[in-house]
Amino acid sequence: MIPNRCSGCRVCELTCSEQHEERFQPSKARIHVLSFDETVQDVPVVCQQCADAPCLEACPEEAISRDAETNAVVVDQDLCIQCGSCVSACVIGLDAVASEQKLAIRLDEDTQFPLKCDLCGGDPQCVKFCPTEALVYTDNLVEGEFGVGEMMEALEFFLQQKELPLDRQGGK
Amino acid sequence: MYKGYAGKILRIDLTSQKVTTESTSQDLARRFIGGTGYAGHLLYHEIPKGVDPLGPENKLYFCTGPATGTVWPTAGRMAVVSKSPLTGIWAESHVGGHLGPEIKYAGYDFIIIGGQAEKPTVLSIVDEKVEFHSGIPYWGQKTLKASKGLRKDLKQQHGHVALIGPGGENLVKYSAIMVDGARAAGRTGLGAVMGSKKLKAIVVRGTGSVDVADPQRFKALWEEGHQRVQENPQALEMRKYGTPILVATKQSIGELPTYNHREGVYEGWDRISAETFHDNYYHTTRACATCRLACKKAFKVEEGPYKGLITEGPEYEGIMAMGSNVGIDDIPTILQTQHLCNEYGLDVISAGCTAAFLMELAEHGLLSEEERRELDIQWGNKEGLVQLIQAIAERKGLGDLAAEGSHRIAKKKGATAEPYDMTVKGMEISGQDGRAHRSMALGHAVSARGADHLRNLVTMDQLAYKEVAAERFGEDKLPEICDPYVETHKALATVVTEKVYAIRDSLIVCWYTCSWPPIFWVEDFAPLLAAVTGEPAFDSIEEMMHIGARLVTLKRCFNVREGISRKDDRLPRRFTHEPFPSGPSKGQTVDLEPMLDEYYTLYDWDVKTGIPTYNTLQTLGLEDIAKDLKSQGVLPS
Numbered sequence: 093m094i095p096n097r098c099s100g101c102r103v104c105e106l107t108c109s110e111q112h113e114e115r116f117q118p119s120k121a122r123i124h125v126l127s128f129d130e131t132v133q134d135v136p137v138v139c140q141q142c143a144d145a146p147c148l149e150a151c152p153e154e155a156i157s158r159d160a161e162t163n164a165v166v167v168d169q170d171l172c173i174q175c176g177s178c179v180s181a182c183v184i185g186l187d188a189v190a191s192e193q194k195l196a197i198r199l200d201e202d203t204q205f206p207l208k209c210d211l212c213g214g215d216p217q218c219v220k221f222c223p224t225e226a227l228v229y230t231d232n233l234v235e236g237e238f239g240v241g242e243m244m245e246a247l248e249f250f251l252q253q254k255e256l257p258l259d260r261q262g263g264k
Numbered sequence: 265m266y267k268g269y270a271g272k273i274l275r276i277d278l279t280s281q282k283v284t285t286e287s288t289s290q291d292l293a294r295r296f297i298g299g300t301g302y303a304g305h306l307l308y309h310e311i312p313k314g315v316d317p318l319g320p321e322n323k324l325y326f327c328t329g330p331a332t333g334t335v336w337p338t339a340g341r342m343a344v345v346s347k348s349p350l351t352g353i354w355a356e357s358h359v360g361g362h363l364g365p366e367i368k369y370a371g372y373d374f375i376i377i378g379g380q381a382e383k384p385t386v387l388s389i390v391d392e393k394v395e396f397h398s399g400i401p402y403w404g405q406k407t408l409k410a411s412k413g414l415r416k417d418l419k420q421q422h423g424h425v426a427l428i429g430p431g432g433e434n435l436v437k438y439s440a441i442m443v444d445g446a447r448a449a450g451r452t453g454l455g456a457v458m459g460s461k462k463l464k465a466i467v468v469r470g471t472g473s474v475d476v477a478d479p480q481r482f483k484a485l486w487e488e489g490h491q492r493v494q495e496n497p498q499a500l501e502m503r504k505y506g507t508p509i510l511v512a513t514k515q516s517i518g519e520l521p522t523y524n525h526r527e528g529v530y531e532g533w534d535r536i537s538a539e540t541f542h543d544n545y546y547h548t549t550r551a552c553a554t555c556r557l558a559c560k561k562a563f564k565v566e567e568g569p570y571k572g573l574i575t576e577g578p579e580y581e582g583i584m585a586m587g588s589n590v591g592i593d594d595i596p597t598i599l600q601t602q603h604l605c606n607e608y609g610l611d612v613i614s615a616g617c618t619a620a621f622l623m624e625l626a627e628h629g630l631l632s633e634e635e636r637r638e639l640d641i642q643w644g645n646k647e648g649l650v651q652l653i654q655a656i657a658e659r660k661g662l663g664d665l666a667a668e669g670s671h672r673i674a675k676k677k678g679a680t681a682e683p684y685d686m687t688v689k690g691m692e693i694s695g696q697d698g699r700a701h702r703s704m705a706l707g708h709a710v711s712a713r714g715a716d717h718l719r720n721l722v723t724m725d726q727l728a729y730k731e732v733a734a735e736r737f738g739e740d741k742l743p744e745i746c747d748p749y750v751e752t753h754k755a756l757a758t759v760v761t762e763k764v765y766a767i768r769d770s771l772i773v774c775w776y777t778c779s780w781p782p783i784f785w786v787e788d789f790a791p792l793l794a795a796v797t798g799e800p801a802f803d804s805i806e807e808m809m810h811i812g813a814r815l816v817t818l819k820r821c822f823n824v825r826e827g828i829s830r831k832d833d834r835l836p837r838r839f840t841h842e843p844f845p846s847g848p849s850k851g852q853t854v855d856l857e858p859m860l861d862e863y864y865t866l867y868d869w870d871v872k873t874g875i876p877t878y879n880t881l882q883t884l885g886l887e888d889i890a891k892d893l894k895s896q897g898v899l900p901s
Contacts, residue, residue, distance in 0.1 A: 096548070099549050099550055099551035099555075099558040100550055100551060101340075101551035101552070101553060101554055101555050101556070101558065102340075102362070102553055102554065103335060103490075103554055103556070106334070106335040106554060107335060109473070110335065110479075110483070113473070114479060115473040115474065115475045116333055116334050116335060116473055116474040116475070116476075117369065117471075117472065117473030117474070118365075118369065119369065119470075119471035119472075120473075127362075127444070129408060129411070129412070129444055129445035129446070130408055130412070130445070130574070131574055132446075132547060132548050132550060132562035132574060132575075132576050133548060134550070201471070221335075221490060223490075223494070223551070223555075223556040223558065224549070224558065250421065251421060252416075253412055253415055253416040253421060
C-alpha cells in the first residue's frame with residue numbers, strides 16, 4: 093500500500109465488497125481508505141498478513157490459520173465462535189472493537205464473524221482494479237509503502253480528526 | 265421497486281422538524297430515471313410559480329441516481345436541484361467526492377429539505393436515524409474547519425458532509441454548497457438557499473448497500489468501462505494534469521476568456537498553464553468515488569505571501585475566472601482565491617466573472633468613488649481580487665453589491681454598464697466563448713440554468729473529434745459539424761448532446777468520460793441502466809433519447825412557468841456584435857437566431873416563442889405539465 097499514489101477513489105472498497113458480499117457495500121469491505129481533507133491525502137488501511145499474526149495467536153478456537161498457498165491469514169467460520177479476540181489483538185485496531193471503525197479486522201455487525209482481508213484466494217480484486225497502483229501485492233515492502241506501524245499512526249490521526257503530517261506520506 | 269435504487273426518499277421539514285420517508289416510485293423512475301430527472305418532476309409539482317427562492321416554500325433536493333454507489337467509473341457524483349436565487353429559475357449543480365454514494369448506503373435516493381429553521385441547524389443522518397443539532401457553534405465557520413469539527417463532534421469520522429460557509433450564510437447569490445472540503449455544488453446559488461433555511465450542514469453516514477439487478481452483466485460492463493478509461497490517451501493526460509490542461513487548448517483555439525471576454529487569447533497563458541501548475545506546485549491527486557480519471561489536483565505553495573497553502577483545485581474554470589479573465593497570471597494568487605472560494609463557499613466562476621465585470625466597469629469609470637474607496641478594483645490587481653472575494657463573502661462595502669452577481673449590478677447601474685454584463689438569464693458565463701465555439705453559443709443561450717457549459721457542451725467542433733462526430737451525427741454533417749466557426753448543424757449536435765447528458769445527469773455519472781474525452785455515450789448508458797435496474801425497456805437507445813427529450817423539456821417547462829421564453833434565450837451583445845479583436849478567432853461573432861430556430865424545431869417546441877406545445881408535451885408523456893401550463897395560459901396556441 094503506497095499512500096502517495098492513492099487518489100481516494102475507493103474502487104478497492106467496492107470491488108472488495110462485491111467479491112465477498114456480492115453487493116456494493118463499503119461498510120463491509122475488508123479494506124478502507126482514510127481521507128485527510130486539509131492536507132489532501134488518502135491512506136488505505138488493510139490487513140498486512142503479519143508474519144507473527146497476533147490475531148492468529150489470540151484465537152482461542154484455532155479458527156485462524158495461514159493459507160499455505162497465498163500466505164494469507166484466514167478465518168474458518170465453522171470454527172469461529174465470534175468472540176472478537178482477534179479484533180482486540182490486531183495492532184492496526186487500536187482498542188476500539190467497533191464495526192464502525194475502519195480497522196484491518198473487525199466483526200461484521202450482522203453476522204459477528206470477523207471481516208478481514210483473505211487476499212481473494214491469491215488474486216486480490218482491490219489490487220487488480222486499483223487505478224493508481226497504490227495497492228501492490230508483494231512479499232516485501234517496496235519504496236514508499238506503508239507498513240503496519242505507519243498504518244497504525246495514520247489510523248490514530250484519522251480517528252482523532254487530526255491531519256496526517258506531510259512528511260508521513262511516504263517517498264515520492 | 266427496481267434494483268439500483270435505495271428505494272426510499274427522505275423528507276425533512278426544517279420549520280416543524282418533521283421527518284418522513286416515502287417509497288421511491290417505480291413509475292416515476294421509469295419515466296424520469298433518477299437524479300435531476302426525477303427531482304425535476306418533483307420540483308415542478310412541489311414549487312409553484314413565483315415562490316421566493318430564499319423563502320421557506322423553496323426546497324433543496326439532494327439527488328442520487330441508480331448508478332450512484334456502484335463501481336461504474338465516475339458514478340460517485342450527486343446533484344442538488346432547487347429554484348435559484350441568482351436567476352429565479354431552474355437551479356442544478358453537481359458535486360463529486362463521496363457524499364452521493366454515502367446517501368445511497370444510508371438508504372435514500374433523495375434527501376429533500378423544505379421549510380426554514382429558526383436558528384442555525386445541523387442535520388445528522390446515519391442510516392435510518394435522523395437528528396437535528398444546533399448549528400450555532402459552526403455558524404460563521406469556514407468550510408474545512410466546520411466539516412472537520414462536525415465529524416469529530418458528532419462522532420462520524422467516516423461520514424460525509426455537505427455544508428455552507430459564510431457565503432451561503434450571508435446569502436451571496438452565487439454561494440455554493442461544499443462537500444468534504446473542496447468539492448462544490450457551485451453554480452446557481454444553492455448555498456444561499458441552504459443559508460436561507462439556516463441549515464449549516466448535513467452529515468451523512470450509511471452502512472447499507474447498493475444492489476444491482478444483473479450482477480454478472482453489470483460486472484462485465486464495469487470491468488470493460490474501467491478498462492476503456494484506463495487506456496484512453498486523453499484520460500491519461502487528464503489524470504496527470506487535470507482540467508488545467510484546457511488552458512493551452514483554449515488559448516490555441518482562441519477561446520480563453522480574457523479581460524471579461526473582450527479577448528479570446530491571453531498573453532500570460534503559459535504562466536498559468538497545466539504544465540506550469542504541475543511542474544511548480546503539484547501536491548497530490550484526488551479522485552471522486554470510483555473514478556479512474558482522477559482529475560482533481562491539489563497544489564502547494566512553497567514561497568511568497570501564500571507560503572504553506574495547500575488546496576485542491578483549481579479546475580480550468582477557476583484558472584479562467586481568477587486568472588485570464590481578470591488579467592492575472594500569478595498562480596499563487598489563483599490558488600489563494602480558489603481556496604477562499606472553497607472556504608467561504610462561493611461559486612468560483614460567478615465570483616471571478618463578477619470581479620471581471622467590476623474591473624471593466626472601473627476601467628470605464630462606471631464605479632462610484634464610494635464603491636472604489638475600500639478596494640482597488642482593476643485588471644491584474646492581485647491583492648484587490650483577494651480582498652474582493654473576502655468582501656463578497658462577508659458582504660462588506662463593494663462586496664455587498666458584488667454578492668448580488670453581475671446581472672443585478674448591471675440592472676442597477678443602467679444602460680452604460682449593460683454591454684459588459686456577461687451573463688445569460690442572470691448567470692455568469694463559464695469559460696467558453698460562442699464566437700470561437702458556435703455550438704456553445706447556442707448551448708449558453710438555451711440551457712435551463714442560464715450560461716451553462718455542462719448540460720449540452722459539444723466537444724466535437726471545439727476539439728475536432730471528427731470520427732466521433734461522423735459516428736454520432738452522420739458522415740454527411742462533416743466538415744461543418746467540426747468547424748467551430750459556422751452555425752451549420754450546431755443545433756443538431758447540441759440537441760443530441762443535451763438529451764444524452766440529461767440521461768447522464770439522471771444516472772448520475774460524471775461529465776468527464778462522456779464528453780471530454782468521449783469514452784461513454786448513450787449506447788453505453790442504455791445497457792448500464794438495464795443491468796443495474798432490471799428494466800429491459802431501458803436497454804434501447806431510442807428509448808433513452810426519448811427520455812432525454814422528456815427531461816430537457818421538463819426543465820424547460822419549469823422555466824416557462826416562471827416566464828422564460830425565446831426572448832430570454834439571449835447572449836450578451838459582446839458575443840453577437842463585437843468581433844474578437846485578435847487570435848485564431850479574430851473577427852468572429854455569433855449568428856444566434858438561425859440556431860435557435862433549428863433548436864426549437866428539433867425539440868418540436870414552438871419556434872416563435874421557444875415554448876413546448878401541448879402536443880409535444882403529450883408525446884413526451886408530460887400531460888400533467890401540459891394541462892398545468894395550459895391552465896396558466898402560457899402554451900402557444
